[in-house]
Amino acid sequence: MSIDQVAQVTITILMDNFTDLLLANSANAKRQPLIMNEKIKLPPPMAEHGFSALVHIDKINQDGIDTNLRGCSFLFDAGVSENGVSINADRLGIDLEHIDGIILSHGHFDHFTGLHSIIKKIRSKRSDFILNLYTHPDAFLRRWLVLPDGKRARMPVLDEKQLEQLGANIQKDSSVRILPGDNNPLFLITGEIPRETIFEKGFPFQHAEELNGKKLRHDPLVKDDQALVANVKNKGLVILTACGHSGIINTIKYAKRITGIDKIHAIIGGFHLPSGGIYEDAIEPTIEELLKSNTDHIIPCHCTGWKAINRIIEAFGEKFIPTSVGTTFTF
Numbered sequence: 568m569s570i571d572q573v574a575q576v577t578i579t580i581l582m583d584n585f586t587d588l589l590l591a592n593s594a595n596a597k598r599q600p601l602i603m604n605e606k607i608k609l610p611p612p613m614a615e616h617g618f619s620a621l622v623h624i625d626k627i628n629q630d631g632i633d634t635n636l637r638g639c640s641f642l643f644d645a646g647v648s649e650n651g652v653s654i655n656a657d658r659l660g661i662d663l664e665h666i667d668g669i670i671l672s673h674g675h676f677d678h679f680t681g682l683h684s685i686i687k688k689i690r691s692k693r694s695d696f697i698l699n700l701y702t703h704p705d706a707f708l709r710r711w712l713v714l715p716d717g718k719r720a721r722m723p724v725l726d727e728k729q730l731e732q733l734g735a736n737i738q739k740d741s742s743v744r745i746l747p748g749d750n751n752p753l754f755l756i757t758g759e760i761p762r763e764t765i766f767e768k769g770f771p772f773q774h775a776e777e778l779n780g781k782k783l784r785h786d787p788l789v790k791d792d793q794a795l796v797a798n799v800k801n802k803g804l805v806i807l808t809a810c811g812h813s814g815i816i817n818t819i820k821y822a823k824r825i826t827g828i829d830k831i832h833a834i835i836g837g838f839h840l841p842s843g844g845i846y847e848d849a850i851e852p853t854i855e856e857l858l859k860s861n862t863d864h865i866i867p868c869h870c871t872g873w874k875a876i877n878r879i880i881e882a883f884g885e886k887f888i889p890t891s892v893g894t895t896f897t898f
Contacts, residue, residue, distance in 0.1 A: 568743055568825050570752045572800040573638075574627035578620050578807060578835060579895040581655050582646035582681075583868050586614035587891040595833075595864060599659065599893035612655040612892045617647030617677040618809050618837060618869040621661060624753045627800055639747045639754075642669045643795060644809050645681035652681040653688055659893055664692040667747055668699035669735075670756060672809030673791040674706030676723035686733045700735040701744065701756060703791035709776040711783055722773075741790070743825055754797035759790050760813035760821045764856075766849040767814025770839075789813070794836070796822045802863070803830030805898050810870050811839040814849075816856045831862040833898050835890075837869035850875045854882050864898070866890050 588611055590598045601608060623640045642663060646652040656663055663685065672678055682700075690696045707727050713719040730737060738744075741759045745752040762769065768787070775786035789812035797805045806822050808815060815838040823829055840846050840853060853875070857865065866888045867876050880887050888896070 568745070568755065568827075570745065570755055570796070570798050570826060572627060572798050573753055574625040574800060576754075576797045576799055576805045576898045577623040577625070577895060579659070579661065580620055580868070580890055580892055581642075581652050581659070581661070582615060582617050582619035582644075583890055583892050584614055584616055584870070585868075585891055586612060586893070587889070590889060590891050590894070593888065595896055595898060596888050597895045597897070598891065610658060612658050613651055614892050615647050615651050617644075617651065617680070618672075619644045619646045619652045619678075619681065620807065621663070621666070622795060622807065624797055626753065639667045639751075640665065641746065642666050642685070643807065644672050644678040645669070645685055647677035647680050649680060650684050653684045655892060663689055668701060670795065671700065671702045671706055672793055673703065673789055673812065674708060674710075674725045675789075675810065678809055679706075679725050680723065682725075682730065682735075683733060686730070686735055690734050696734050698735055699738050700730065701738045701740075701746075703741050703759060703793060704739045705741075705791035706739075708786070709780065710786065711774045711776070712772050713774050713783070714772055754795060755825070757794045757796060757818070757821055757825065760792065760794070760817050762788060762813065762817055763820065764814055764816050764852075766852045767817055768845055768849065769814075770812050771845060794818050794822065796826060798826060798828055799832055799898050802898065803832035804828055805833045806831065806835070808834075808836030808838070810837045814839075814853075816853060819860055831860045833864040833866070833896075834860070834862050835864075835866040835868065835896060838867055838871040838875060840875035841870060841872035842874040846872070847874065850878055854878050858882060862886065864888055866896065
């Protein structure tokens, strides 16, 4: 599937598990300043176990970025707390009013809980309020967490009707989608990602309700997990994940397949390799396959897990870039 080459991709982390006010700027990462006008900049952005990123794509002409050709900006996920992303946007001086839409990576509460407050905030500033929300149909499933020891809990549910009442124009699709449109194909949403590796296990503890909640079926694949992909001119693909329940290797392979582009410039997002339990066995084969991808930059976020992050640092050296809430990555 063809997408245009773009001049650059800018990804600002609005919510993540990590915050660090002392990280230095680098060629691809601009950190929030600690000091402004001879004062410590307070309050700082907050971190939480959730994810949200503002993605901006710039178009190109022969000379590079063309300010006469409109790019696009989308919010990718909305964090785990009701107001965390909204608060961070204010603290970072970011106005979400003019975004072209919101993309939901999947229907887990650490990625959708802030949607209501964000939509209300945008609606209060836009008289012509039409806001597309791009999701996979399974994002609205009623799900349970069932642990091996028998403990279980109903997971928070994304309320479709309530979102529509707030003014969201919900666009449900499980296939690949081009944004902002077919005549302006700047990047894509992968849609449902095929599961091919033997070591990426999805989320085995997840179950979904059937028969009006009277029955649970095993639902380990998190089929609604999807990623974003852009093609930077003369650089290659930039792949942004959220949790990466599909498996980061499955995601990379699918991104290459659907774009027909083999070169990976940057991989950023959650790789879902938390330490301990069933996921730890996947760390080493994932590292091995990531090295084969020959990516220029790798930025593990959110639920990647400390052991996996440390292995990525060991394996990738200077290709690794640490993340932090408030960082803007430019590729």
